[in-house]
Amino acid sequence: MPARMSHVRAIAVVAGCASLALAVTVPAQAAPHHRGKGIERAVLPSGDGWAAADGSTTGGSQATPDHVYTVTNRAELIAAFKDAGDAPKIVRIAGTVHGNADVDGTPIGCEEYQQGGYTLEKYLAAYDPAVWGTDAVPSGPLEDARAASAKLQAAAVNVNVPSNTTLVGVGKDATVIGASLQVKNVSNVIVRNITFEDTYDCFPQWDPTDGDHGAWNSEYDNLVVHGSSHVWVDHNTFGDGDRPDAAQPHYFGQVYQQHDGLFDIVRGADLVTVSWNVLKDHDKTMLIGNSDGAGASDRGKLRVTLHHNLFKDVKERAPRVRFGRVDSYNNHFVATKGAAYGYTYGIGAESALVAEHNAFTVPAGFDKATILKKWSESSLTAEDNYVNGRRTDLIAVHNAGVPAEQLTEGAGWKPALRTEVSHPLLVPLLVHLAAGAGKPLGR
Secondary structure (H helix, E strand, O other): OOOOOOHHHHHHHHOOOHHHHHHHHOOHHHOOOOOOOOHHHOOOOOOOOHHHOOOOOOOOOOOOHHHEEEEOOHHHHHHHHHHHOOOOEEEEEOOEEEOOEOOOOOEOOHHHHOOOOOOHHHHHHHHOHHHHOOOOOOOOHHHHHHHHHHHHHHHHHEEEOOOOEEEEEOOOOOEEEOOEEEEEOOEEEEEEOOEEEOOOOOOOEEEOOOOOOOEEEOOOOOEEEEOOEEEEEEOOEEEOOOOOHHHOOEEOOEEOOOOOOOEEEEOOOEEEEEEOOEEEEEEEOOEEOOOOOOHHHHOOOOOEEEEOOEEEEEEEOOOEEOOOEEEEEOOEEEOOOOOOOOOOEEEOOOOEEEEEOOEEEOOOOOOHHHOEEEOOOOEEEOOOEEEOOEEEOHHHHHHHHOOOOOOEEOOOOOOOOOOOOOOOOOHHHHHHHHOOOOOOOOO
16 A cells, blocks of 8 residues: 555644654665665665555665675776676776776776777868758768767766665765666666766767757766666666756757766666655756657656655656656756756656655746646656645646646556655755765665
8 A cells, every 4th residue: 555644743743843753754764874794785765656556675685795896987887897797796986987987997088999090179160051951961081070070978987787786885985977777678686876977978969950940969877778678777876967958058059968867767667766855957858758759668657756856956857757657756856046947857658657745845936737748648647746845736826837748647556665755855955864875875
């Protein structure tokens, strides 16, 4: 049965008894543990989201001592994954791992990947719409050089995570910069307590045919769950670090986009729980299902739970959903004044989203009708959500504000795999205290 919610606890917070409210709201199975020996052997608690269905998610908890690794750079990380193969393994990240790095782990710049005479200046000159036009995607020697350069970078940036793995940060400052962790066609993976930053594409492609004015398209997400099942992503922080999307230059009138998503779940991935993470300062945040044409592989899959996550100053896709049964509860969505904002929940092809008991903190004048965005004809459940401390019917507000894109209420299913559900008035406090890397691991 779905977990029950205590309104008394919400009253305690409103009355100012925040510390007492926190103590009584966090369920026993989510009580913080001290860091130390053995924390990396934690497993997903029973009933904690879709990753707890059809078995369990245990990662590398059963690793033998010879399959416990501490790594400090990209080469050591890859070597640990290869050494253990699919045997249970615990890989502990200590310090900062750079994806764009030489064999010694020293960071390198984009120029180290350049092939065939590629430079951004030459590329801009060759494919300026005034020279190339707007009817065709770039081709020719400089586009070939860009593609070859991008291929070389991809070999460094993409790091494949094998089955039966726990990847966990040591202490409060474990960080991965400029690498894309690929949880691809595997199973039983846990990722915890890591800050993921700035997985940037050195070689975005200009496409003048993309949209009305063209666009720069980039590769790489910080984390991708692709065709994999039983994955638990918990207490991590995702962002763009020192290279935020909002600070990028504009070429040909469009932002020079060097980031793709922060964290995507795509191509038949299934049974995923995403809990107590921070996703911040980004544009295209999270896809669940990557294509309207992927129904043959995605129907019946893409079952994902999102709970107690902070989405702060993300422009869109928090998440955008196709096909999957997605349960999003007790998350805190924050939009600060002046930050770029498009929408929060994207309702895509054959999606079945349940968005309940969430909190939204938005500036004065914010259009609440834009919290939901209809991309395709699909129904959703959106109950007991609070905007700036007031209970708000998100579907009714959307339909009143966007009459040309009416949404239908009722996702057609009711989530059962939840730990205790907190009142939405408590959610900002709980998430502030406990979400993200470097915070007490809540399990």
